[in-house]
Amino acid sequence: MTITAFSEPEERIALRQAVAKLAGSYGREYIEKKSREGGKTTELWQDMGKNGYLGVSIPEEFGGGGGGIADLAAVLEEAAAAGAPLLLMVVSPAICGTVIARFGTDEQKKRWLPGIADGSFTMAFGITEPDAGSNSHKITTTATRDGDEWVLNGAKTFISGVDEADAVLIVSRTADAKTGKLKPCLFVVPTDAKGFEAQPIPMGFVAPEKQFTLFIDKVRLPADALVGTEDAGIMQLFAGLNPERIMGAAFSNGIARYALDKAVDYVKTRDVWGQPIGAHQGIAHPLAKIKIELEQSRLLQQKAAALYDAGDDFGAGEFANMAKYAAAEVACNATDVAVHSHGGNGMTQEYGLATMLLAARIGRIAPVSREMILNFVAMHSLGLPKSY
Numbered sequence: 001m002t003i004t005a006f007s008e009p010e011e012r013i014a015l016r017q018a019v020a021k022l023a024g025s026y027g028r029e030y031i032e033k034k035s036r037e038g039g040k041t042t043e044l045w046q047d048m049g050k051n052g053y054l055g056v057s058i059p060e061e062f063g064g065g066g067g068g069i070a071d072l073a074a075v076l077e078e079a080a081a082a083g084a085p086l087l088l089m090v091v092s093p094a095i096c097g098t099v100i101a102r103f104g105t106d107e108q109k110k111r112w113l114p115g116i117a118d119g120s121f122t123m124a125f126g127i128t129e130p131d132a133g134s135n136s137h138k139i140t141t142t143a144t145r146d147g148d149e150w151v152l153n154g155a156k157t158f159i160s161g162v163d164e165a166d167a168v169l170i171v172s173r174t175a176d177a178k179t180g181k182l183k184p185c186l187f188v189v190p191t192d193a194k195g196f197e198a199q200p201i202p203m204g205f206v207a208p209e210k211q212f213t214l215f216i217d218k219v220r221l222p223a224d225a226l227v228g229t230e231d232a233g234i235m236q237l238f239a240g241l242n243p244e245r246i247m248g249a250a251f252s253n254g255i256a257r258y259a260l261d262k263a264v265d266y267v268k269t270r271d272v273w274g275q276p277i278g279a280h281q282g283i284a285h286p287l288a289k290i291k292i293e294l295e296q297s298r299l300l301q302q303k304a305a306a307l308y309d310a311g312d313d314f315g316a317g318e319f320a321n322m323a324k325y326a327a328a329e330v331a332c333n334a335t336d337v338a339v340h341s342h343g344g345n346g347m348t349q350e351y352g353l354a355t356m357l358l359a360a361r362i363g364r365i366a367p368v369s370r371e372m373i374l375n376f377v378a379m380h381s382l383g384l385p386k387s388y
């Protein structure tokens with residue numbers, strides 16, 4: 001293997017530079033202002049869509065750039081590194097766009113993918129349920145057939161961006177006709193469907209994206225709201241969850257980069273002992289450690305994405321989980337060290353870092369918690385007995 005195997009293709013490097021420039025022109029101030037005013041990042045989202053960045057991994061024939069998840073993850077990482085971690089990229093283009101592109105009918109692809117690619121149609125994703133939580137085998141949202149239609153009943157919680165979404169890809173279950181056992185299935189539910197209600201959850205962090213509890217009460221859907229097939233639901237779901245984890249890693253790695261850059265800039269100029277505080281090892285070493293952890297974490301993100309884009313869903317599963325874990329850890333560590341390196345300024349609005357502490361913390365919980373990843377790695381990578 002030559003050393004060039006560790007570099008990204010020139011097109012992706014150019015893509016990163018272009019996204020960094022666009023997202024940087026909005027910057028952290030824009031996100032903080034929108035968050036505090038209860039506003040949305042619509043202008044930035046539409047700009048990202050118009051320039052083709054949201055749709056980089058969607059097939060060209062449906063309005064996308066024809067690239068892979070590695071490209072989409074590069075877009076999110078750069079936006080986050082510029083201070084704009086666009087959470088809905090994890091769901092709309094990554095999960096929903098991928099699942100529809102891989103398993104949807106031609107008609108479904110034509111209907112939804114161009115809008116997801118150019119940012120004019122946003123799709124949220126709902127799997128988490130109040131009484132199931134991390135144990136998604138316990139979800140009870142159920143779809144039953146009624147003539148030509150499906151009828152959905154159930155509830156979801158912590159679903160991001162429903163107020164900005166045109167539809168939600170809902171993980172539901174249908175009863176197997178032969179065994180009566182419930183199996184997962186994916187349905188596109190318009191947010192204005194009768195019987196669909198979204199209640200905002202007052203969250204403890206400030207971000208433009210809100211979270212919602214969904215009440216799904218006898219929502220009637222046409223037959224073609226089902227994406228893919230009833231029988232291969234679990235495989236289709238996992239095909240969407242790997243990109244979700246890789247994008248979770250990109251979200252966190254971008255936040256870590258933003259925090260590290262800010263801290264390094266600050267400690268180069270802040271002077272309280274006759275030299276910049278970055279000259280003290282007590283300040284420099286934690287930052288150097290973050291740099292090493294960050295580069296490790298970015299390599300895992302790139303490996304997971306490369307495996308996924310090569311069609312190795314199984315291998316990608318293992319590395320997507322590890323990448324998400326490593327990235328969440330480095331984002332939490334980096335934001336903490338960055339705040340600390342700024343002293344009191346780290347806690348002010350002006351420096352835009354304090355709110356990032358909580359944004360980084362999301363990565364340890366969602367889309368899959370740190371413990372569930374450790375459970376997965378212990379069982380699948382190490383061959384230990386299932387512990388949950």
Ligand SMILES: Cc1cc2nc3c(=O)[nH]c(=O)nc-3n(C[C@H](O)[C@H](O)[C@H](O)COP(=O)(O)OP(=O)(O)OC[C@H]3O[C@@H](n4cnc5c(N)ncnc54)[C@H](O)[C@@H]3O)c2cc1C
Nearest residue numbers: 125126127128133134158159160365366367368369371388
């Ligand atoms: C900001 C945010 C946005 C989100 N967006 C979405 C979204 O768009 N769509 C969506 O479907 N969901 C979303 N979620 C939900 C998220 O995926 C869940 O919160 C997450 O999967 C954990 O589920 P839970 O909150 O029910 O925790 P629980 O399952 O109740 O777990 C609580 C704690 O116990 C630990 N734990 C649970 N089981 C085990 C075990 N067997 N072994 C060891 N430890 C265990 C967990 O790791 C966690 O630390 C979002 C969450 C947040 C915070």
